[in-house]
Amino acid sequence: MDTFALLLQGLAVAAQPINLLYALIGVTLGTAVGVLPGIGPATTVALLLPVTYKLDPAGSLIMFAGIYYGGMYGGSTTSILLNTPGESASIVTALEGNKMAKAGRGGPALATAAIGSFVAGLIATIALAFLAPWVVKLALAFGPREYFALMVLAFVTVSAAFGDSALRGLTSLFVGLTLGIVGIDLQTGQARLNFGVPDLLDGIEITTLAVAMFAIGETLYVAAQGKRAPETVEPVRGSLWMSARDWARSWKPWLRGTVIGFPIGAMPAGGAEIGTFFSYATEKKLSKHPEEFGKGAIEGVAGPEAANNASAAGTLVPLLTLGLPTSATAAIMLAGFQQYGLQPGPLLFTSNPQLVWGLIASLLIANFMLLVLNLPLIGLWVRLLTIPKPWLYAGILLFATLGTIGANPSLVELGMLLVFGLMGFGMRVFGFPIAPVVVGLILGPMAEQQLRRALAISQGDVMVLVASPISATLLAIAAVALILPLVLRAMGRGRILSEVATDND
Amino acid sequence: MAPGAMRTRERRRPDWAALLVAVGLLGLAALVAWDASRLGAGGAYARVGPQTIPYAIAICLGSLSIWTVFAAYRHDFPKRDQQDPGPVLWIVGGLLAQIALIKFTGFSIATGVLFAMTARGMGRVSLPLALLSGILISAAVWFVFGRLLQLTLPAGPIEHLLVQGAELIVAPFKAAPGGAV
Amino acid sequence: MKQFLAAAMLAGAIALPMTALAADYTIMAPAGPGGGWDQTARAMQDAMTTTGISGNVQVINVPGAGGTIGLAQFAQEANGDPTRLLVGGYVMVGAILTNNAPVKLDAVTPIARLTGEYEVIVVPAASELLSLADLTTKLKADPGAVSWAGGSAGGTDHITAGLFAKTVGVDPKLVNYIAFSGGGEALAAVLGNQVTVGISGYGEFQAQVEAGALRVLGVSAPERISVIDAPTFTEAGVELVVQNWRGVWAGPGLSAEQTAAITADVEKVVNSESWKQTLATKGWNNTWLPGDAFKAQLAKEIDATSAILKDIGLVQ
Incomplete structure (x- = not known):
């Protein structure tokens, strides 16, 4: 049977009413748990997997797909409404999304996230079905040096996209890089910057830092404004739904986000958050309204949200074609697949086509179900913002700490939440951007480990870093991206300086 | 001439708070460098060991510290508004109270206290009312996430009460396993 | 109707954990949900409830530093408490040495090696x-x-x-x-x-x-494994056997009777259908080794591991 017929057959099974019900239960449960800050899709799937064991294989596969996509999606709602990223892949969403929500445009922000996730999920799942063997070849061509080059490119593009002061942006980034050193060094097993605290040996959890800096830092900052801060936010200004203009500004970012997110998700050491960084930087560069970035640009929500969902489907590429679990979530999914007698690996597509296509069909259904569930809820979610300030922020802190305790019931983790919260507050007061800290914590350790792996394999030969065509190209793009703005700025500044000079005369 | 003179005087006086940031960065740089210095070598083949990157970061932090000093004298930092310490102390106190209490009183009471103190810090609310609603909400949250979804959340007296109550309600249904729900 | 029953059972499955309070056993997995130790703990939980050893088993996750954070917490909390179990494995032996962890495996009571x-x-x-x-x-x-x-x-x-x-x-x-x-x-x-x-x-x-x-x-097996078409190290002339095992411990300060009772329960788990099925689906080998034999083997491995980690240069 050919690919297409198998997919249709899978869809027919998945579209039975009882299976649709399972899909609905799956996305609801997944969203409910995934919405907790600190509890990402990995933990969500691990916790809810046993629930699916009691069903027949088709039903449990469908519910499982629902939990997975639901867990992925849950994080963006809190990012947008409460500035509390549910997991590392929705940190970027908070940057523009929350600004939109505060300006009464939470409805369009949630809608573009939901529809963008759906579009990206749809395209990426179809790409998974038809392109997997080719994409995986590309992914395997990436070794340590190529990843290092990719990280360098990520640093350059991302730091260009944050903040208006080079000094403060770089300071934030280096604080993040410093935090990234904390913990056991993977290559030598030595503890760095842990000061004898065993809880720090695993490093600083990205979500803990993000929740502390965004949610708690913001709460403290709003509190410190006292009566100057407005008592309530106007939840809806203009339309609750996306206007024609919002659609026009969203559809391209959705597609670009998908194209960026899918291959990066497929790379064994890529990670969903990297795709969101690239997408954000791209949208800022291409936008006709770059001045809106940092103040609530819809492109900055549409692109990254599409990218993180496309990554989620991309992760399945190496998992299904190679049996390669490339993320914590994928490792847990592997355990789940084994439960259904599905042994992912190179032989899967030929030996077990029914189950694979069943899974892909389930993902499509789950994706659709998520849209059906979330679009009508947007009106309800936005009402959350009408809760009077004391109760709203008390609730935010309740959920922020709940997620942290649930992920790791340790007092040190709660202590970090407080310390980084205070740091986030202080940084806001001084006008330091928050996002680069999180970016440094994510990218720093990856870049360091990949660099050291590449050099160890080459036994210390630095030239190896530019010896492969892929890494050389990536590094060249990074160099251009770094130098070009500097040159342009220098030329621009020259003009401005001369204008100032004439003014003074 | 008066406005000009004022501008120069302002220029001469540094932004003290920003200087404090510079000192902090320098301290962080020293800390990172000190920590790296006590690490063993390792990574013989790579020639980039566990110390290399920390040293590089320490040097950059040091440079940023110097840059910040210049910025402090040039008043490059944005204007800071007056910060109101009272509400901040309420919320920080709430977080500290949660850390102190959670192992002994369980999730609901500790988080209820955090909830109440945050609400109090954010506006004029009645503390007993906030505490009561905080504990009730936290208990409900504990039940859903800790009990039904099996997250590891610390249990205390309220949680035990809750579970016993639920058991009483569920008991009649347990008699017939797999039966009608 | 069948579908309705399935849905009803699902609802029951969700409601099930709330039905009792006093856990007969609480199993700590010193890692996050989803990993090998967590899966082992949850498989034990499943086997204990289905075989009727215990009506109520809780699994708690304490992740961090190769299990050493969970171990330290367990040694303190489970002192003299026969209802608490800890899942762990060989990885912990190495982690304790490289992290120079203050609480070591001698602070808890070894019950048995389970899988490898x-x-x-x-x-x-x-x-x-x-x-x-x-x-x-x-x-x-x-x-x-x-x-x-x-x-x-x-x-x-x-x-x-x-x-x-x-x-x-x-x-x-x-x-x-x-x-x-x-x-x-x-x-x-x-x-x-x-x-x-x-x-x-x-x-x-x-x-x-x-x-x-x-x-x-x-x-690295002691003898040839049927599903792997390759020689053992020993067959190829390299005298070396390594097993990455997982096992279970109880708290310190238990009486001999209490330890024996726990061991009997764990043995029942290992002999249960549910456990065997888990091993089959996950591809784990049963390398059951109870009590004193496990303890002796553990001591030997700690010495050997400590020596090789010094040789590699990871431990001073």
Whole structure:
């Protein structure tokens, strides 16, 4: 049977009413748990997997797909409404999304996230079905040096996209890089910057830092404004739904986000958050309204949200074609697949086509179900913002700490939440951007480990870093991206300086 | 001439708070460098060991510290508004109270206290009312996430009460396993 | 109707955990949900409830630092409490040594070793290395030219690589070991021809080996394993056996009767249908070793591991 017929057959099974019900239960449960800050899709799937064991294989596969996509999606709602990223892949969403929500445009922000996730999920799942063997070849061509080059490119593009002061942006980034050193060094097993605290040996959890800096830092900052801060936010200004203009500004970012997110998700050491960084930087560069970035640009929500969902489907590429679990979530999914007698690996597509296509069909259904569930809820979610300030922020802190305790019931983790919260507050007061800290914590350790792996394999030969065509190209793009703005700025500044000079005369 | 003179005087006086940031960065740089210095070598083949990157970061932090000093004298930092310490102390106190209490009183009471103190810090609310609603909400949250979804959340007296109550309600249904729900 | 029943059962499954309070057993997995220790703990939970050993079993996760954070907490909280169990494994032995953890395995009561997995050395199908002898020759000629991909430094994979070098007469310090954070990443590096060999549990490589993309050079098992078409290290002339095992401990300060009762319960778990089915679906080997035999084996392994970690240079 050919690919297409198998997919249709899978869809027919998945579209039975009882299976649709399972899909609905799956996305609801997944969203409910995934919405907790600190509890990402990995933990969500691990916790809810046993629930699916009691069903027949088709039903449990469908519910499982629902939990997975639901867990992925849950994080963006809190990012947008409460500035509390549910997991590392929705940190970027908070940057523009929350600004939109505060300006009464939470409805369009949630809608573009939901529809963008759906579009990206749809395209990426179809790409998974038809392109997997080719994409995986590309992914395997990436070794340590190529990843290092990719990280360098990520640093350059991302730091260009944050903040208006080079000094403060770089300071934030280096604080993040410093935090990234904390913990056991993977290559030598030595503890760095842990000061004898065993809880720090695993490093600083990205979500803990993000929740502390965004949610708690913001709460403290709003509190410190006292009566100057407005008592309530106007939840809806203009339309609750996306206007024609919002659609026009969203559809391209959705597609670009998908194209960026899918291959990066497929790379064994890529990670969903990297795709969101690239997408954000791209949208800022291409936008006709770059001045809106940092103040609530819809492109900055549409692109990254599409990218993180496309990554989620991309992760399945190496998992299904190679049996390669490339993320914590994928490792847990592997355990789940084994439960259904599905042994992912190179032989899967030929030996077990029914189950694979069943899974892909389930993902499509789950994706659709998520849209059906979330679009009508947007009106309800936005009402959350009408809760009077004391109760709203008390609730935010309740959920922020709940997620942290649930992920790791340790007092040190709660202590970090407080310390980084205070740091986030202080940084806001001084006008330091928050996002680069999180970016440094994510990218720093990856870049360091990949660099050291590449050099160890080459036994210390630095030239190896530019010896492969892929890494050389990536590094060249990074160099251009770094130098070009500097040159342009220098030329621009020259003009401005001369204008100032004439003014003074 | 008066406005000009004022501008120069302002220029001469540094932004003290920003200087404090510079000192902090320098301290962080020293800390990172000190920590790296006590690490063993390792990574013989790579020639980039566990110390290399920390040293590089320490040097950059040091440079940023110097840059910040210049910025402090040039008043490059944005204007800071007056910060109101009272509400901040309420919320920080709430977080500290949660850390102190959670192992002994369980999730609901500790988080209820955090909830109440945050609400109090954010506006004029009645503390007993906030505490009561905080504990009730936290208990409900504990039940859903800790009990039904099996997250590891610390249990205390309220949680035990809750579970016993639920058991009483569920008991009649347990008699017939797999039966009608 | 059948569908309705299924839905009803599902609702029941969700409602089930709330039905009792006093846990007869609380099993700690000193890792996050989803990993091997967590899966072991949850499989035990399942077996205990289905066989009726205990009506109510809770699993709690305390992740961090190779299990040492969970271990420290367990040693303190479970003192004299016969209802608490800790799942752990060989990885903990190495982690305690490299992290210089204050609470060691002698602070808890060993109950039994449950399951185990053997390490394999693999190369890409296109590799010039055809046998362990080829690898040994290359390693002796230029240790740096052989890059080994495996899990984190000081873990089972690294220890096995070090022991292998030592056994064939190469200084373990000279092993060019490249640590990867997840099994998948190391596997990708081997498949992409980025490194010379890969070393990890067979389960990590199984699918690729079966598909012919990877070749197994040797297995760290004491005798040949039917499903793996490769010699053991010993058969190939390298006297080395390594087992990456998982086991279960109880708290300190228990009486001999209490320990015996727990051991009996765990033995019932291991003999249950539910447990056997879990082993079959997950591809785990039953390497049951109870009580004093486990304790003696553990002591031996701690000494050997400590020695090799010093040789590699990870422990002073």
